[in-house]
Amino acid sequence: MSAGLNLAQLQAVHYTEGPCLVLAGAGSGKTRVITHKIGRLIETGLHPRRIAAITFTNKAAAEMRERAKGLIGKAAKDVLICTFHALGVKMVREDGQALGLKPQFSILDADDVVGILKDAAGGTTDVATARQWQWTISKWKNMGYDSREALAMAQDDNERSIALLMARYEERLTAYQSVDFDDLIGMPLRLLRDHPQVREKWQNQLGHVLVDEYQDTNATQYELLKLLIGARGHITAVGDDDQSIYGWRGATLDNLKKLPLDYPQLKVIKLEQNYRSTSAILRAANNVIQPNPKLFPKTLFSELGEGEPVRVVDADSEEHEAERAVARIQGLRAASNPPPDWKDFAILYRANHQAKPFEKALRKANIPYKVSGGTSFFDRAEVKDLCAWFRLWINNDDDPAFLRAVTSPKRGIGHTTLGKLGEFSTQHKLSMFGSLFSHMLPAVLPTKAHDSVMEFGRYVNDLEYRARHTLGAEDSRAFLADWLKEINYEQHIYDSEDSETVAAARWSNVLEFCDWMAQRAGGQVDDTSGSTITSEKKSLLEVSQTIALLSTISEREKEQDMVILSTLHASKGLEWPHVMLVGVTEGMLPFKLDDDNGRQQKVSDETAQRLQEERRLMYVGITRAQRSLAVSWTKRRKKGREMVAAMPSRFIKEMGLDQSTMREDPREKLRQLRAEFARKAAVQPAAS
Numbered sequence: 001m002s003a004g005l006n007l008a009q010l011q012a013v014h015y016t017e018g019p020c021l022v023l024a025g026a027g028s029g030k031t032r033v034i035t036h037k038i039g040r041l042i043e044t045g046l047h048p049r050r051i052a053a054i055t056f057t058n059k060a061a062a063e064m065r066e067r068a069k070g071l072i073g074k075a076a077k078d079v080l081i082c083t084f085h086a087l088g089v090k091m092v093r094e095d096g097q098a099l100g101l102k103p104q105f106s107i108l109d110a111d112d113v114v115g116i117l118k119d120a121a122g123g124t125t126d127v128a129t130a131r132q133w134q135w136t137i138s139k140w141k142n143m144g145y146d147s148r149e150a151l152a153m154a155q156d157d158n159e160r161s162i163a164l165l166m167a168r169y170e171e172r173l174t175a176y177q178s179v180d181f182d183d184l185i186g187m188p189l190r191l192l193r194d195h196p197q198v199r200e201k202w203q204n205q206l207g208h209v210l211v212d213e214y215q216d217t218n219a220t221q222y223e224l225l226k227l228l229i230g231a232r233g234h235i236t237a238v239g240d241d242d243q244s245i246y247g248w249r250g251a252t253l254d255n256l257k258k259l260p261l262d263y264p265q266l267k268v269i270k271l272e273q274n275y276r277s278t279s280a281i282l283r284a285a286n287n288v289i290q291p292n293p294k295l296f297p298k299t300l301f302s303e304l305g306e307g308e309p310v311r312v313v314d315a316d317s318e319e320h321e322a323e324r325a326v327a328r329i330q331g332l333r334a335a336s337n338p339p340p341d342w343k344d345f346a347i348l349y350r351a352n353h354q355a356k357p358f359e360k361a362l363r364k365a366n367i368p369y370k371v372s373g374g375t376s377f378f379d380r381a382e383v384k385d386l387c388a389w390f391r392l393w394i395n396n397d398d399d400p401a402f403l404r405a406v407t408s409p410k411r412g413i414g415h416t417t418l419g420k421l422g423e424f425s426t427q428h429k430l431s432m433f434g435s436l437f438s439h440m441l442p443a444v445l446p447t448k449a450h451d452s453v454m455e456f457g458r459y460v461n462d463l464e465y466r467a468r469h470t471l472g473a474e475d476s477r478a479f480l481a482d483w484l485k486e487i488n489y490e491q492h493i494y495d496s497e498d499s500e501t502v503a504a505a506r507w508s509n510v511l512e513f514c515d516w517m518a519q520r521a522g523g524q525v526d527d528t529s530g531s532t533i534t535s536e537k538k539s540l541l542e543v544s545q546t547i548a549l550l551s552t553i554s555e556r557e558k559e560q561d562m563v564i565l566s567t568l569h570a571s572k573g574l575e576w577p578h579v580m581l582v583g584v585t586e587g588m589l590p591f592k593l594d595d596d597n598g599r600q601q602k603v604s605d606e607t608a609q610r611l612q613e614e615r616r617l618m619y620v621g622i623t624r625a626q627r628s629l630a631v632s633w634t635k636r637r638k639k640g641r642e643m644v645a646a647m648p649s650r651f652i653k654e655m656g657l658d659q660s661t662m663r664e665d666p667r668e669k670l671r672q673l674r675a676e677f678a679r680k681a682a683v684q685p686a687a688s
């Protein structure tokens, strides 16, 4: 496990006796240390099952699993490589009974949560307010409070009423046997804190825990980690304080400061060589981050040579900026032989909505692209419909899933019936599905309505039975096809869309989704749900159980040859040969710190902190680039509904670029055009 590692990396990989913190700048091989250390730990005799490596996204987990497989072969499949949330699912599935949760609980997504909150508040609230409540409750949960503690702490009437609502929300979740996203961290924490046998079990099971992107953990995650590793502290954390970009979601650099205090025996290792970027790129990155206060002094150098100068591109509008980005991609492809792949290019921006003009320009140029971290496949209505059915046949108590499934497609069970059923179930403390089989239900429903709901209930039970006994890809495919026919889902989609093209696209999503489910049942797809990779056949019921997690926190990721469009946040930890940072316009990055366009405001503490986080975001963006980097800004930008004149971001100046090489050189463009012309001429068939 020592090939391709420098001395400091080797030290980090070989130190397995106690807690270890690798603190280093971007591209210095921190993630590489984690992968190699997994191998090293196995070499020292630790069983792969006793190793957990925690990553920030499912995509990062998948990538690490792939690399670990390359390094150590089959043993990699037993290592638990997953996100904090996936680890949480595993823990709650295994031990949630101690908290009164059955193993087949449901995981609610943000829409479900908002719906439940609206409903719990009486149903007349607008979505924006409900989202605000959700945000506050989530914040409390991330601080480790339940509704009682939140009520005790509440500062004003508004907070008190949200805390009371939170109590009702908690009750509903228990009744539905459901958890939300924050519970996936909070519940494992409570399990370990309040249940000594559970704590002992996990501490014994895990011989070493490795954590990537440690700077972005929050306080609850830190507590969870501490309880997982116990006093022996067999942990390897790697991180970079300069890349902490989730402060707005509760991540705290305190976790970096606490580690040496809580573990005095902590070994701190620094890495200084960057293996990713050219010197020109790295210099710009170092310059940008320089004004931020330093938690730990760091130096970073590269031996990859000076490389191409970093380019600054100005544009009149976002559309113009997008055209220039496309021209740059085409130019760079034309300039080298063989041309770089599409997937070697990334366009990175601050916020999701900025992707639009770039998508349009790429489509126009016939360039394949993929928006990463945008609207996930699982957010599509048709996929959510199908997931609701899966959730219901796994967990009959999941009322939100019941309501969605029973109306998708509509089956003659109307609002009145559902309203009565809801009342009945509350009165008798049953789930809605559970109420269907109550002998008292016929007394409150007209015969026809009762017959329809009973038919639905029996059908779901029947599906559950069939799904349990459907094994492997082929059978699953057949089962899913039958089921879609039985519920007449294709017709439902065509009936609910005016445009046939839209309906066709939605139906093809359904087919793609079912095919993907079937592949998982066949064991052909890596399971990113926290359980290990397996090539064994699974039952469709088992597959459905893990889907909930994917549907809430990830999209499927396929390696395809496409230009990547991504937010800066979602680009963390990744690298591309050619990167374009777009929208580097004052007011967008940094984001609206002073919307007076440069006029000096009194810089409050909070503003200063926000500016620091924005600067780290810029640093993350710059350091994604391996060989070429262009930074673009627009002379006009949206402010509310108007367009206003705009300036280049202060970060462009801070990069300290050499003025003479900053702008894109027209001669370069000419060279690229010539090269493209020559290439095209060379591939023309002689006869034509």
Ligand code: ATP
Pocket (backbone or CB within 6 Å): 004, 005, 006, 009, 024, 025, 026, 027, 028, 029, 030, 031, 032, 033, 240, 243, 274, 275, 276, 572, 573, 574, 575, 623
């Ligand atoms: P980030 O802070 O962006 O997450 P990182 O510190 O995790 O970066 P890695 O992604 O592990 O850095 O490594 C950056 C690149 O450098 C990768 O392509 C990796 O394979 C390569 N690399 C790391 N260490 C070495 C080494 N010792 N020799 C050669 N290449 C290396």
Ligand code: MG
Pocket (backbone or CB within 6 Å): 030, 031, 032, 212, 573
């Ligand atoms: Mg990394």
